[in-house]
Amino acid sequence: MRERLEAALVAGGAAIEAATRQAAPPAPAVLASARARLADARVAGRQGRFYLAWDLVQQAERLLSPWLPEAQQQQRFRCLQVEALDKLGGWRRQAAEAVAQAGFSAEGLVTLLELVHQDSQNRQHKLALLQAQCATVLGLLAVALGLILAEAARxxxxxxxxxxxxxxxxxxxxxxxxxxxxxxxxxxxxxxxxxxxxxxxxxxxxxxxxxxxxxxxxxxxxxxxxxxxxxxxxxxxxxxxxxxxxxxxxxxxxxxxxxxxxxxxxx
Structure with a gap:
């Protein structure tokens, strides 16, 4: 988890640097906001708050996406269409299909990113919640077994x-x-x-x-x-x-x- 987050932070930093070298770079406020989110994500990762860290990394990605070269935006849009149709379900899938039918736009790209990011965060949150619940039950199970063995020993x-x-x-x-x-x-x-x-x-x-x-x-x-x-x-x-x-x-x-x-x- 830490290694993946660190790789995402490095990729985010590289994306910011690449954006500054474009012919039409993002506004300074956008760059500052993206850098701040990556910095906060790094701090959250060090604290073990990975759910928050990933959310901040994804926020930075959504901030920078509209400032990518148009050809790169269109390519990203097509990839996200495929990913959304493969992973999403329920209302998120319906929303992704509506965005895809409307055709490419910078706003549509950000919307697809947000839908995919939300689904990814929900999956991670569910997994973390189930892991915590399982750990709690296993801990109680160990305590109960220990009490039974202690009772039997005496x-x-x-x-x-x-x-x-x-x-x-x-x-x-x-x-x-x-x-x-x-x-x-x-x-x-x-x-x-x-x-x-x-x-x-x-x-x-x-x-x-x-x-x-x-x-x-x-x-x-x-x-x-x-x-x-x-x-x-x-x-x-x-x-x-x-x-x-x-x-x-x-x-x-x-x-x-x-x-x-x-x-x-x-x-």
Whole structure:
């Protein structure tokens, strides 16, 4: 990412220098604005704010595009037409098609650039958002697994080997153990759901769906609590106590399984 950004900054600087040597160079204010954007992009890149850095580089490109030689503008316009039709979708594609049908103009070139740049930024933003969400879930998954291993190391799962139901004296330990396993199951389910995120989801949808997934994970982990009480009371028969651990995982992993089990118990 840093290398690509640095290459784009070098190319942007070269474009500015080439523009100053033209027979009809851009206005000084345009050149100053383009240089300022590239300078800000370099600072943003050093700070790790790559989304902002790329946006500033693209702004500089759009500022300079109308000042390119006309032959170069037309060539760039044709290339952008092909790129837009290949990459864009929805309203951006419709807008690009309308610009292409209107024929070449400096304004059309800038519009196509803006549409392609917006799509590129959206893709990068989605990717960064998904990466952050995956990192969060994987971190929580590691914590849950660590807690389960720590609980097992101190003998917290000794009740699992009981042949019958666990006693009331074991209930707090069983609740905590099953809650951890349910949390682990819900986080595993969350990983699968994140992996299946549709590519056409918009950024607000990605944010809201992650909130929903988080709530489902909390509910899934909490499902282990009523499950333990149902088994302890005898309303639900699962066989040996060790089956409860697997059932807690399933309750966290699939809320449908848990709801179906509750429905069966209610009958």
């Amino acid at each position: 003998g917290g799962y000794g009740w699992v080997w009981n042949e019958g139901l666990f006693g009331s004296e074991d209930l707090p330990r069983v609740l905590w153990s099953c809650l951890l396993v349910g949390l682990f199951g819900s986080l595993v389910s969350m990983c699968f759901r994140l992996a299946d995120t549709p590519q056409d989801h918009k950024i607000p949808q990605l944010r809201s769906s992650f909130v929903v997934l988080t709530l489902r994970a909390v509910v899934g982990a909490s499902a282990a609590v009523p499950l333990v009480f149902l088994v302890h009371s005898g309303l639900v028969q699962l066989g040996p106590a060790k089956v409860l651990v697997g059932a807690s995982f399933l309750a966290g992993f699939s809320e449908r399984w848990f709801v179906a089990m509750l429905d069966k118990a209610a009958r």
